[in-house]
Amino acid sequence: MTSSTMTQHQSSTQPTAAPGAIQHPEGSIYNITSSKVHMNGQGKPAQRQGPRPSDALPNATLIKWLRDMILIREFENRCAQAYQQAKIGGFCHLYIGQEALAVGTINSLNHDDPIVTAYRDHGHALARGMSPRACMAEMFGKLAGCAKGKGGSMHMFDKPNWNFGGHGIVGAQTPLGAGLAFAAKYEFDVMKRSVDGSPAKKKVALAYLGDGALNQGALHEAMNLAGLWGLPVIFVVENNRYSMGTAIERGTTMAHDLKQKAVAYGFEGVHIDGMDIRNIYDEFKPLVDRCRENSRPAFVDLLTYRYQGHSMSDPQKYRVKDEVEMFKQRDSITLLEQHLLTERKCISEADVDAIVAECKSLSADSVEFAENAAAPELEELYSDVYKNIQPNLSPTRDYVHGTKNALL
Numbered sequence: 001m002t003s004s005t006m007t008q009h010q011s012s013t014q015p016t017a018a019p020g021a022i023q024h025p026e027g028s029i030y031n032i033t034s035s036k037v038h039m040n041g042q043g044k045p046a047q048r049q050g051p052r053p054s055d056a057l058p059n060a061t062l063i064k065w066l067r068d069m070i071l072i073r074e075f076e077n078r079c080a081q082a083y084q085q086a087k088i089g090g091f092c093h094l095y096i097g098q099e100a101l102a103v104g105t106i107n108s109l110n111h112d113d114p115i116v117t118a119y120r121d122h123g124h125a126l127a128r129g130m131s132p133r134a135c136m137a138e139m140f141g142k143l144a145g146c147a148k149g150k151g152g153s154m155h156m157f158d159k160p161n162w163n164f165g166g167h168g169i170v171g172a173q174t175p176l177g178a179g180l181a182f183a184a185k186y187e188f189d190v191m192k193r194s195v196d197g198s199p200a201k202k203k204v205a206l207a208y209l210g211d212g213a214l215n216q217g218a219l220h221e222a223m224n225l226a227g228l229w230g231l232p233v234i235f236v237v238e239n240n241r242y243s244m245g246t247a248i249e250r251g252t253t254m255a256h257d258l259k260q261k262a263v264a265y266g267f268e269g270v271h272i273d274g275m276d277i278r279n280i281y282d283e284f285k286p287l288v289d290r291c292r293e294n295s296r297p298a299f300v301d302l303l304t305y306r307y308q309g310h311s312m313s314d315p316q317k318y319r320v321k322d323e324v325e326m327f328k329q330r331d332s333i334t335l336l337e338q339h340l341l342t343e344r345k346c347i348s349e350a351d352v353d354a355i356v357a358e359c360k361s362l363s364a365d366s367v368e369f370a371e372n373a374a375a376p377e378l379e380e381l382y383s384d385v386y387k388n389i390q391p392n393l394s395p396t397r398d399y400v401h402g403t404k405n406a407l408l
Contacts (some may be wrong), residue, residue, distance in 0.1 A: 006010065014308070018052075032351070043357030049249065051396070053282045054278040056387075057281075059337075059340070061107075061344075062278075063340065063342070063351075065104070065107065065141060066333065066336050066340060067359065068099075068103045069103050069277070070333060070355055070364070072095060072103070073133070074356070074359040074360050075122065075359075075362075076122060078363040078366070079092060079136075079153075080094060082139070084312075088140060088152075089141065089152070090152050090154075091311050091313075092139070092153045092311060093121075093154070093310065093311045094225040095306070097240075097304070097328075097331075098123065098305070100274060100280060100336075101236075101238055101302055102124045103123075104277040104281050105236060105280060107127075107281065108284045108285040111162065112162050112203065113204050113205065113288075114162045114184070115162065115177075115208070116167070116173045116176045116205070117163075117165070117166045117167070117173060118208055118209055118213065118238075119153070119154035119166050119168045120166075121155075121166030123199060124208065125158060125166075128161040128162070130146060130156065130161060130408075132363060133370070133407055134146045134405060135156060135366070137369060137370040137407075138153075138156060139152065139370065140373070141371055142373065143374050143380065144369070144405065144407060145405070146158055146407070148405060149375070150376070150380070154166050155167070158408060170213050172216075173207060174209055174213065174219045174222040174223075175218050176207070177206065178205075178226050179231035180233070181204070181226065181231040181297070182231055184204075185232060185295060188201065188203075195295065202232070203232065204234060204291050204292045205232065206232070206240055208236055209235065209236070209242060210240070211238070211240065211243050212246075212256075213252065214243075219235070223262070223299070224265055226265070227297060230295050230297075232296065234288065234299070236300050236302055237258060237301050237302060239302060240301060240304050240306045242319070244314075258299075258300055258301040259301055265297075267298055268287070268297075270272065270283065271300075271301045272284060272302050274302040275303070275304060275305065275327070275335070276304050276330075276332065277335070277336055278339065284300065302374075305327040307327070337352055382400055
């Protein structure tokens with residue numbers, strides 16, 4: 001089975017518009033014009049003129065991107081199944097449809113550039129190199145999870161891979177992203193060394209946020225400080241058009257031109273088509289390089305689309321089946337697969353099938369591992385926390401440093 005087949009994600013279960021529901025024009029929010037991207041009324045980008053920076057990348061790099069995106073999709077399919085079987089509790093926000101965004105942006109960075117995300121974070125964790133076993137075990141609330149089962153779906157931390165976690169409070173991660181950039185700038189400009197004693201170097205921090213966070217005060221405070229202090233942080237808006245279930249144009253000013261949010265704070269803002277991973281690299285990598293070299297912030301309206309609901313409990317009555325199917329016609333995995341098959345001619349259908357089979361196997365293995373992994377002991381409630389129960393309250397325990405996760 002090729003990834004082209006994989007793009008049909010239970011389309012028969014997609015909702016039709018509820019009586020009286022507003023039906024948004026096809027690709028309406030994508031009718032934007034900028035120096036970076038022009039999307040037409042069908043949600044498709046205009047043809048790029050001239051050579052692409054991604055054309056200079058070796059075949060192996062793009063094949064790895066394809067594999068990473070397929071792994072994220074297969075992993076998320078397994079998460080959906082496990083959630084429906086009540087093996088995963090709490091909230092569960094899937095990344096199906098947005099794979100190119102995480103893989104493309106993260107592969108535009110150096111490995112030690114820090115990132116921080118919102119709560120739709122499984123894709124970023126896997127793209128940054130987290131073990132699927134550690135990721136799934138966290139989903140299952142097991143001790144072998146990346147946060148030892150304490151965080152669950154919304155809190156994928158991976159310090160060795162410079163992933164400073166998913167965060168459940170809308171917009172709360174954006175000041176943390178600014179703080180990570182401040183720390184990197186302080187190391188380079190003042191300390192002249194990193195925290196591990198090695199020579200300091202210029203870094204860029206990414207702070208991912210959904211379009212629903214655009215109206216949170218924390219974001220605007222973070223953007224103001226980033227512009228004022230020249231912090232090398234890029235605020236990446238994963239613009240999938242709906243903050244939970246409200247179309248972006250109904251809740252955010254300048255929804256048709258979000259880069260104006262950056263103009264207000266005196267730094268660069270761009271639009272990027274986030275359904276084409278090569279386009280993401282072409283536009284995002286030069287931006288990363290500019291922010292790193294000049295120690296300046298930036299704001300990116302990264303246009304993407306999620307095929308599933310906001311979370312597993314979302315009935316999706318705010319959009320119609322045809323809209324979802326329209327975006328599936330530009331599925332990011334299929335776009336890259338076809339480029340490698342027909343333009344670069346560096347892989348075959350059999351190669352794609354082998355990649356899909358490998359990713360299915362890894363995802364199935366992660367579920368089996370998570371099911372059989374040990375649950376945290378009661379003592380883990382008191383390890384690795386900022387503050388324990390106050391004295392004279394019950395129960396009272398002292399702080400203990402927990403066992404490190406061997407998978408990380």
